Amino acid sequence: MACVVVRYHEIALKGGNRPRFVRRLIANLRDATTGLGVLGADSRQGRIVLRLAPAAPVDRVCDRVAHTFGVANYSVAVELPADLDAIRAAVLDCARAEPFTTFAIRTRRADKSFPLTSPQLGALLGAAVAAEVGGRVDLDAPELPITVEILPRAAYVSGGKRPGPGGLPVTVSGRVTCLMSGGIDSPVAAHRMMQRGCRVDFVHFSGVPYTSRASIDKARDLVEHLTRWQLRSELTVVPFGEIQSEIVARVPRSHRVVLYRRMMLRIAAALGRRGARALVTGESLGQVSSQTLENMQAVAAATPALVLRPLVGMDKNEIIQQAVRIGTFATSILPDQDCCSLFTPAHPTTRATVAEAEAAERQLDLSALVARGVAAATRERFVFPPELAVAAAGPAAPLTVRG
Ligand code: ATP
Ligand code: MG
Numbered sequence: 001m002a003c004v005v006v007r008y009h010e011i012a013l014k015g016g017n018r019p020r021f022v023r024r025l026i027a028n029l030r031d032a033t034t035g036l037g038v039l040g041a042d043s044r045q046g047r048i049v050l051r052l053a054p055a056a057p058v059d060r061v062c063d064r065v066a067h068t069f070g071v072a073n074y075s076v077a078v079e080l081p082a083d084l085d086a087i088r089a090a091v092l093d094c095a096r097a098e099p100f101t102t103f104a105i106r107t108r109r110a111d112k113s114f115p116l117t118s119p120q121l122g123a124l125l126g127a128a129v130a131a132e133v134g135g136r137v138d139l140d141a142p143e144l145p146i147t148v149e150i151l152p153r154a155a156y157v158s159g160g161k162r163p164g165p166g167g168l169p170v171t172v173s174g175r176v177t178c179l180m181s182g183g184i185d186s187p188v189a190a191h192r193m194m195q196r197g198c199r200v201d202f203v204h205f206s207g208v209p210y211t212s213r214a215s216i217d218k219a220r221d222l223v224e225h226l227t228r229w230q231l232r233s234e235l236t237v238v239p240f241g242e243i244q245s246e247i248v249a250r251v252p253r254s255h256r257v258v259l260y261r262r263m264m265l266r267i268a269a270a271l272g273r274r275g276a277r278a279l280v281t282g283e284s285l286g287q288v289s290s291q292t293l294e295n296m297q298a299v300a301a302a303t304p305a306l307v308l309r310p311l312v313g314m315d316k317n318e319i320i321q322q323a324v325r326i327g328t329f330a331t332s333i334l335p336d337q338d339c340c341s342l343f344t345p346a347h348p349t350t351r352a353t354v355a356e357a358e359a360a361e362r363q364l365d366l367s368a369l370v371a372r373g374v375a376a377a378t379r380e381r382f383v384f385p386p387e388l389a390v391a392a393a394g395p396a397a398p399l400t401v402r403g
Pocket of ligand 1: 180282
């Protein structure tokens with residue numbers, strides 16, 4: 001029977017939490033492969049085996065597995081009885097499938113009751129391939145690595161490991177709210193948090209009616225794209241232009257950007273779903289003049305919420321490379337106008353203090369502004385793959401105000 005053998009590394013290290021992590025990874029793999037002919041997903045001796053129906057689209061299953069955090073690597077395999085003749089025949093089939101000049105047999109015997117040790121089995125199968133198909137053994141960099149894994153009750157023969165995305169299964173670390181502009185950085189920040197096992201909810205602030213809707217369209221496209229790693233997302237869009245004009249009317253020019261950000265954090269915290277444990281931004285230290293340590297501190301002090309900046313120590317080039325790898329870069333560089341650039345002075349402060357920000361805000365009715373942002377916000381759900389959205393259709397979760 002065809003199957004996909006999934007291996008995890010990091011989650012194996014998590015001591016007492018391990019069963020919970022493995023259960024979550026299995027649930028996420030089942031969810032990710034819905035409708036693709038996966039008959040079962042079972043934990044077997046430190047691996048997860050997805051058993052495929054005969055007509056299952058193997059490439060699509062692999063694509064989904066390759067986007068499931070927690071997967072260290074995986075192989076397309078055949079499942080057989082743990083019987084030497086059957087294993088030998090499957091290894092020879094695998095060797096005959098594609099031309100090669102060098103090969104290696106990698107054996108792992110998790111079931112110690114199997115009569116041969118791993119080296120004995122490797123030597124025997126290697127000799128069989130060399131004699132019946134040809135090729136030379138190269139244990140370091142073989143063109144064709146054939147993996148044989150012997151588990152209790154079954155053996156798995158596969159033609160090589162493919163890399164997974166690593167990290168931790170989404171949801172094991174909890175829920176966070178990402179402030180998502182249409183720019184390059186925040187989608188990368190969101191992806192990093194998903195990789196660390198978080199479900200990410202998104203909040204976008206739009207300068208409408210003082211800007212076009214372009215940034216909203218970009219935020220929607222980016223969330224839709226990122227949803228393939230967590231399967232379900234929510235994007236809340238807050239019309240922020242009127243709130244900004246209120247800030248502009250009452251506070252010193254130099255502090256506008258810092259006060260926009262403080263207001264964004266408050267509104268994002270108020271919109272956060274129950275159980276959301278942190279706010280996430282795409283800030284990177286010193287990348288632009290508003291992202292100094294002083295300003296970050298002055299901004300974060302607006303809310304008791306934990307503010308995480310997963311890109312804080314990254315260079316712009318590294319962030320761009322990552323944006324290209326995860327496929328968000330092309331959307332991020334489409335033209336738009338971010339609301340933070342609205343009414344901003346040529347030389348915003350790089351050294352705001354909490355005291356200055358609080359003094360400036362005394363001119364504002366903060367809770368009324370937060371309430372206005374929350375009341376005008378709209379929420380949209382995303383599902384991956386989009387075809388499943390029809391099945392899952394229903395009203396988006398009602399907006400709830402917290403904090
Ligand atoms: P990005 O590429 O993510 O836009 P950036 O380098 O352009 O980042 P800023 O514009 O200074 O940086 O924004 C810093 C962070 O503030 C963003 O990464 C994002 O988390 C948040 N942010 C900025 N503008 C918005 C917005 N319109 N809606 C939601 N969050 C925003
Ligand atoms: Mg930006």
